[in-house]
Amino acid sequence: MNRATKVGFKMTRRSATLFGILLLFATTAVADERYMLQYDAPAKDNLLMKRKGKANGLGYIQTALPMGNGRLGAMFSGGIDTEHLLINDITMWMNAKRGMDEVSQSGTRKVDPDDFSTVRKAYRDGKYGTKPGSMESLSTKYLSSTEPLGNYAPFSDLLISTGHDPAAVRDYRRSLDSRTGLGTVTYSIGDGGFKREFFCSYPHDVVVARYTAANAALNLTIQTTTKHKGSHVAAADNRIVLNGKAMMVQDDIEFMQIVQVDAGDADVATQEDGAIKISNASDVTIYLAGYCDYLPVYPSFKGRDYKADCEKTVSAAAKIGFDSLKEYHVVDVSTAMNRCQLELDFQPSGLTTDKLVSSDGSLELENLYFNYSRYLQLSCSRGAPVPSNLQGLWNADLKPAWNCDYHTDINVQMNYWMVDPANLSESFYPFAQWTKKLAKSGTHTARETFGVKKGWSVGLNGNVFGFTAQNVHGRRNQQGGHWLCQNLFDHYAFTQDRTYLEEIYPTLKGAAEFFVEYLAPWKDGSLVVYPTWSPENTYLSKQHSKLNKQTYGASWDQQLVLNLFTDCIEASTVLGRDEAFRKSLQDMIPKLCPQKIGQHGQLQEWPEDWDNPKDKHRHISHLIALHPGRDISPLTTKELYEAALVTMKHRGDESTGWSTGWKTCFWARLHNGDRAHKIYQFLTSKRAYPNLFDFHPPFQIDGNFGGAAGVCEMLLQSHLRSTDRHAETVSEAAYVAYQRDPQTPKNFVPLVPPEKLADAPYILHLLPALPSAWPDGKIKGLKARGGFEVDLRWAGGRLSQATVRTTTGGVFRLLADNELSPNITLAKGQSYQWSH
Structure with missing residues (x-):
């Protein structure tokens, strides 16, 4: 029998401060193994040993x-x-430039419109490979910047x-x-x-x-x-x-x-x-x-x-x-x-952290890794004008791996997936501030390189000086604004901060304006993004080499454009502005290239059925609509869910640190808690250095944050929304972004979001992917979209108690024990309690 009650609660600022101080003394008097990294030897200081010519193996950054x-x-x-x-x-x-004129500072390359047309013609003519006249070579020749990116x-x-x-x-x-x-x-x-x-x-x-x-x-x-x-x-x-x-x-x-x-x-x-x-x-x-x-x-x-x-x-x-x-x-x-504490049920081993890592995994390590990842997030992203980079904040090298820069084809975005779910929303500020600078700089790249008069564009690599130009290699990512904006809007979804939405709306709109003009019709008449690629994968490699990466209408781009247009429509509706622009986006959405299920039953990575079942590539960008997006779900899109399952089985479980973190999130969104846990266990025990920094190799911090995001996804999901308050099941209630094309059953066409989506409550799904390895435990302070905080307790593998709080007031629906609640309304400061 489920019992639910609504409780009012009021606490003054002073009493909250005193309570916090008392709680602090109560919780820090005794060391808690869930938070402690401990060692019986110093770090291996290869940075000093280099002076003596004796550096080798693991070193300072790893220990x-x-x-x-x-x-x-x-x-x-x-x-x-x-x-x-x-x-x-x-x-x-x-090793970069600053202080130039506004156009030059963006790093962009001025491209003659005829040259850009030549590049696009190579795509339409299917000029694959890397030889002269290919998509790759022409993109490099005409679009790529020669300006220095520099390094952290x-x-x-x-x-x-x-x-x-x-x-x-x-x-x-x-x-x-x-x-x-x-x-x-x-x-x-x-x-x-x-x-x-x-x-x-x-x-x-x-x-x-x-x-x-x-x-x-x-x-x-x-x-x-x-x-x-x-x-x-x-x-x-x-x-x-x-x-x-x-x-x-x-x-x-x-x-x-x-x-x-x-x-x-x-x-x-x-x-x-x-x-x-x-x-x-x-x-x-x-x-x-x-x-x-x-x-x-x-x-x-x-x-x-x-x-x-x-x-x-x-x-x-x-x-x-x-x-x-x-x-x-x-x-x-x-x-x-x-604010957020994970407590799995384990007996402390007494092992030092390095020995814990080398012991092939444990609940103790998994608990520590999550809490430590929150600490890393707080430590490397707060108050600064730029976000955490590939190594977060910590770098000892004048020539670090991959410049220790900002990669916009997943890495900088992954750094911020766990910020809101793990209740560290203040850590998002640097990302938002940096993206606003990119939007300013990117207007020059959009205009000078691509001939797009409105909006902004950003390429694969970023720095702290507004670099938005194309990478020096043509096969690299041309566009990243749609993915950056996904993070921006999702932060609003969690916080419901209207002032923040006002602040970022011009950035969202500018990204959408760019794609409105940049999208072009393909042979079947659908609108696609090109030039592009599917990070960082190749296709038809036997025919055209492993560097054959340039393409058109890659699934990840198309999914993100729909995501961006939908978010812009909602933002403009909430803010009550730009009705004509909103209408233009609504008109374009049905024309976007559909998502397709291929010959192997997989979700296609490209518009052509080029996927190789033996492909184990670490990037799985064509599942962005599954995670961090919201448009593929076992509860709402059965065919696309099954196609995503096939893709995940093709790609396998083991990979680099950040990819392992992403796969944890994917399997959690597929509601397979045991598979998600298997990968999270691999991440914590086989992809962690002795100091728990992520093992890419070398060190990249995005794996830490992706893994922590995966834990959040196993325990709470809130990306689906109810547009039908009377529906009794999620499949009937939830908004769906794709539907099967009756003329081509393996194609799924994008749908225009209804106006009521802007007011639709989020569905808070409790323990959607609880692993059997975590039969007992609790977590407090997870955040859900809609402006809610959630505490959970479970025993014997089943939810036993939940509390939902709000500091803003709002409406939600609860999915617990496979039952979907009616709309639940909480006033500011109220809480809702569920028990089994």
Whole structure:
């Protein structure tokens, strides 16, 4: 028997703050294995070993522990004789250009309309392969930019030497509490005990380290270095000041770092090489502030008074002091982390995290991985003007893999899939701000390269300087705006923030305007996107080589264009504007190329039936309508669901880290919890480094975020909407975006969304893909579209209790135990309780 009640609840801001502080003390008094990364040895510091020519195997990035406040990042090694903190600033790039005129800053290549017509003709004529005159070669010849993209760059390294002999150390422990963002190192030498504490403060924008000793003295040497040439380091008055430049092709990035040392009454001496030497101390606190001159102002991307900010920030931190800074930091991080907590039922093993990873998987590791991924998200995306990149925030190399840039064919989007479901909506801000800059820059690329007069366009690779041009290779992704906008609108779906919708509407509209003009009729008369590709896959490779990737009307593009047009129609309806533009989108939707089921029963990746059942490619972009989209579902589109199943079986389970994360999401959306769990287990145990960073290889952070998104999808789904309040089943109630073409039964044509979709309540599906390996557990604070928060508890593999809350007020339908509820209306502050 199911019981449901509606409960009112009111809490003032003051009582909420006091409650949060009490909760903090209650939940952090004892270390919780669900949040703790812990080790019995320091990280492998190959960055220091390189200087001795001894670096090999796993190294610093894979074993050191990360901290961050969204803009400023750090990792600590826990080295006994030398502690190494890697410092990063998310806006620090090099090898690119800035400060050009508005058109040039976009990186776009001005293309003669006749040359663009030549490119398109090659597509219509089926000029496959890579030979002269092919789609690939002509796209490279006429469309690709020759402007430098540049790469994300490291900031500095802080080295703290102790003089301790590693062979003399006992009881070593290195840990990171992802619930509080506190890093700790402890060990003993003889009768002396030594402790280090680290954190990266969001409220005060500093990295802080504290060294203490009991029954012993601290003798430390502190120095800072940077990989950037032409830097200058000087020490005076308990400070180390680093001034440097990151080399650009045009207009070098200038930066400063100040390290302030408080050693109490100990002896402090400065050295000519810029180091500080501390003798006979018992307590040493180090405050680090660092900024570069970057500002998100197009096209200059310059202007921050970084020196004044550095001075002001480090002085304020030193005045506040370690204890208060730590208190502010712990409340800040734990408040966000406590909003959503996964608790699977397991007995703690007592294993260190590296041994947990190497033990072939466990519920303990799966629980830790999810909570840690939330910590990583909070640490690398908050408050900054640019989003997390391929490595989140943490990079030690002047030439990082794939530029450590922004790939718009899945990676930057995947970085933000788990933000709202895992209740970290504040982390979305950098993505939205960056995309607005791309939209401004992309108007030039749309016009100059593609001859499109309205709207904006963006290619495969992005940077922090507004680069929206085409990749240097023709086979790369031409368009990414529709996928970026999917993230933008989905954030509104979760938050129901009308002010935010007003802010992003011009970006959504601009992306749609581009495709309205860019879409072109194909041989059958349907409208398709071309030039394009299906990331990053090839077709007819035996006939035309593995680089035969350029195509037309790829399924992923067509699905995303429908998604974009539908979102624009809803946004314009909600905001009450652009009725004529809304009508133009409604008129175009039925003309879009349909989705097709191919000869193997698969969902076709291309408009032609080219799919190879033996293809194990890591990208499965033609299932975007399944996830992160909302238009394929086992509950609403049976034929497309079955075709997606065939595709997933063809592609297999094992892949790179980010692809494994995506497959976890796919199988969850297919309501196969055991298959989703199998892949998530593989991700956590076989695609994780000792510090739980995602193993691509090398490190890419999107796998962490994709895996966490998959956990959310296993436990709660809210992408379907009810347009018929009287229907008693989801298949009857839910809005469907595709229907079978009666003339061609294996084709599914896109449908124009009804006007009532803008007011249609979301269907909150509880435990849609609960794995049998998780028979008992609970999670609190998942977010659902429509502006709701959900707590769940299950036992024996069945839902036992659920609570739905709202801070905005709204209407939803609940799908629990295979029963669809009527519409449920909650006022602001009310909650709804369901029990079995």
